Amino acid sequence: MANGGPRDLISTDEKVFSLPKVYFELQAALNDPDKTFQDIGEIISYDTALTARLLKIVNSSFYGFPSRIETVSHAISIIGMNQLTDLALATLVIYQFKGVPNTLFNMEKFWRHSMACGVAARSIAEIRGEKNIERFYLAGILHDIGRLVILKKEPEVARETLMQSRDKKENIYLSERDQLGFDHADVGGELLEAWQLPPRLVEAVRYHHQPQNAREFYLDTVIIHTADYIVHVLHVGSDADYSEPQLYPKSWEVIGISPDDFEFMRDKVNQQYEGIVKMFFQ
Numbered sequence: 001m002a003n004g005g006p007r008d009l010i011s012t013d014e015k016v017f018s019l020p021k022v023y024f025e026l027q028a029a030l031n032d033p034d035k036t037f038q039d040i041g042e043i044i045s046y047d048t049a050l051t052a053r054l055l056k057i058v059n060s061s062f063y064g065f066p067s068r069i070e071t072v073s074h075a076i077s078i079i080g081m082n083q084l085t086d087l088a089l090a091t092l093v094i095y096q097f098k099g100v101p102n103t104l105f106n107m108e109k110f111w112r113h114s115m116a117c118g119v120a121a122r123s124i125a126e127i128r129g130e131k132n133i134e135r136f137y138l139a140g141i142l143h144d145i146g147r148l149v150i151l152k153k154e155p156e157v158a159r160e161t162l163m164q165s166r167d168k169k170e171n172i173y174l175s176e177r178d179q180l181g182f183d184h185a186d187v188g189g190e191l192l193e194a195w196q197l198p199p200r201l202v203e204a205v206r207y208h209h210q211p212q213n214a215r216e217f218y219l220d221t222v223i224i225h226t227a228d229y230i231v232h233v234l235h236v237g238s239d240a241d242y243s244e245p246q247l248y249p250k251s252w253e254v255i256g257i258s259p260d261d262f263e264f265m266r267d268k269v270n271q272q273y274e275g276i277v278k279m280f281f282q
Contacts, residue, residue, distance in 0.1 A: 120230045
């Protein structure tokens with residue numbers, strides 16, 4: 001059984017739970033008013049693997065641009081610097097944790113669920129006309145990242161929580177609270193805070209099971225919570241839960257999605273989800 005709180009799981013293994021240097025270089029460049037999108041493109045281009053993955057994404061059905069994008073600088077000029085940086089972070093995290101073994105649950109299914117949640121959150125944000133919709137994709141990708149930390153640091157506890165969730169047919173976060181006193185959302189929030197990611201991203205991940213507790217970024221949190229619920233209901237992607245999460249009663253009212261929007265979003269999620277998954281698992 002783990003001692004202490006969620007922060008202790010992060011601080012005891014900083015090397016494992018750290019981001020690649022390229023991300024911090026990107027953040028520094030974004031915060032420098034003298035940097036141009038060519039400068040950002042040059043930083044990304046030093047990482048050839050990241051460059052290839054990003055160009056693959058921006059040329060996929062996920063974006064549906066009419067002509068092929070050949071360079072990162074071109075992609076930035078169309079998508080925007082902040083948006084491409086968020087997309088880069090999502091891509092970096094997936095590959096950073098992709099080597100976690102399938103000891104307790106299927107990691108491909110875990111990432112499929114995370115990607116589906118990201119696509120659903122992005123679709124909700126797009127329907128609402130939110131700015132920088134990639135931040136919602138990023139939050140969706142990262143919403144369950146705390147599970148991987150628990151699996152890495154407390155594998156026996158992770159096993160016990162999965163067994164309890166299965167036996168009681170309860171959501172995994174409830175089993176985690178029973179076993180640990182906190183859940184993967186708490187751990188995910190601590191990890192993103194340690195990575196010095198934006199507070200709105202930290203809060204959306206930390207409270208995605210309890211959006212009513214979000215203080216500053218209530219809407220972002222409700223969107224991620226609702227996206228998580230939607231992909232469970234639509235069975236788009238799959239994860240280790242043995243019961244569907246409960247939807248926050250005010251979700252539809254807060255995000256302003258109508259039944260017609262939901263039908264449109266379902267089709268869009270299915271289409272974009274298949275496109276993004278193929279790039280990572282084929």
